[in-house]
Amino acid sequence: xxxxxxxxxxxxxxxxxxxxxxxxxxxxxxxxxxxxxxxxxxxxxxxxxxxxxxxxxxxxxxxxxxxxxxxxxxxxxxxxxxxxxxxxxxxxxxxxxxxxxxxxxxxxxxxxxxxxxxxxxxxxxxxxxxxxxxxxxxxxxxxxxxxxxxxxxxxxxxxxxxxxxxxxxxxxxxxxxxxxxxxxxxxxxxxxxxxxxxxxxxxxxxxxxxxxxxxxxxxxxxxxxxxxxxxxxxxxxxxxxxxxxxxxxxxxxxxxxxxxxxxxxx
Numbered sequence: 543x544x545x546x547x548x549x550x551x552x553x554x555x556x557x558x559x560x561x562x563x564x565x566x567x568x569x570x571x572x573x574x575x576x577x578x579x580x581x582x583x584x585x586x587x588x589x590x591x592x593x594x595x596x597x598x599x600x601x602x603x604x605x606x607x608x609x610x611x612x613x614x615x616x617x618x619x620x621x622x623x624x625x626x627x628x629x630x631x632x633x634x635x636x637x638x639x640x641x642x643x644x645x646x647x648x649x650x651x652x653x654x655x656x657x658x659x660x661x662x663x664x665x666x667x668x669x670x671x672x673x674x675x676x677x678x679x680x681x682x683x684x685x686x687x688x689x690x691x692x693x694x695x696x697x698x699x700x701x702x703x704x705x706x707x708x709x710x711x712x713x714x715x716x717x718x719x720x721x722x723x724x725x726x727x728x729x730x731x732x733x734x735x736x737x738x739x740x741x742x743x744x745x746x747x748x749x750x751x752x753x754x755x756x757x758x759x760x761x762x763x764x765x766x767x768x769x770x771x772x773x774x775x776x777x778x779x780x781x782x783x784x785x786x787x788x789x790x791x792x793x794x795x796x797x798x799x800x801x802x803x804x805x806x807x808x
Contacts, residue, residue, distance in 0.1 A: 551619050554607040558597040563588030566801055567629045570595040573638030574718040583782045586790045600717030617646035624655045631802040635660040642666030648739045658800040659743040660793055663751050663779045665727040672758035674727040689779040691750035736765040742800045743769045746792055748777030
């Protein structure tokens with residue numbers, strides 16, 4: 543059963559949340575493209591886990607309090623969401639900006655509710671010699687060329703979009719720019735702190751990504767004590783959309799092989 547509900551994390555921060563399935567809790571965090579980009583993945587994982595897929599405040603018209611102006615603010619809010627729900631053994635999955643959020647959450651997880659991470663073509667780390675492409679500086683066609691293995695399949699000319707859909711996309715991008723301090727997709731403070739993350743971390747990477755390259759992803763993985771890098775051929779920045787079966791199978795294997803075994807009965 544799938545439920546859509548609003549969770550009041552703080553008095554002025556309601557979070558829109560889709561929840562489905564049962565089993566080990568899995569928090570699925572979308573990137574700049576919005577919740578629709580991870581909806582299919584979350585639905586697939588609900589067959590073997592309890593999935594929680596929130597909409598980041600400010601995306602798709604959801605409210606964002608004035609004080610929530612950074613990725614760190616949102617990471618703490620999601621940790622409080624998990625703690626308030628009394629969840630533990632949580633696998634946090636994040637795509638792109640959501641991957642950065644997942645890493646920021648793990649660094650701050652002093653309560654120990656997170657037992658593993660899956661980062662899908664995540665941004666956030668400042669890797670020498672592998673700068674994150676300035677997505678905001680690209681025109682729509684260049685964005686597609688940098689993001690997809692098969693850009694012709696996924697490119698949408700903005701001129702063909704209904705006005706409401708174009709406004710939604712523009713508002714989402716404006717929120718992402720705000721939360722990343724004007725569009726800075728990497729933080730030099732993040733990489734040195736990743737050594738504090740003791741949980742297993744799987745980094746799934748579309749090999750054709752030109753926003754954050756496979757070399758960037760491999761270096762990101764090495765920063766974690768238990769980081770593992772899994773390239774996905776025939777995919778770009780969103781492998782869960784271009785190669786959904788391959789991506790889901792990697793995550794399902796991670797679900798089975800990690801986490802805290804249930805306590806014996808009696």
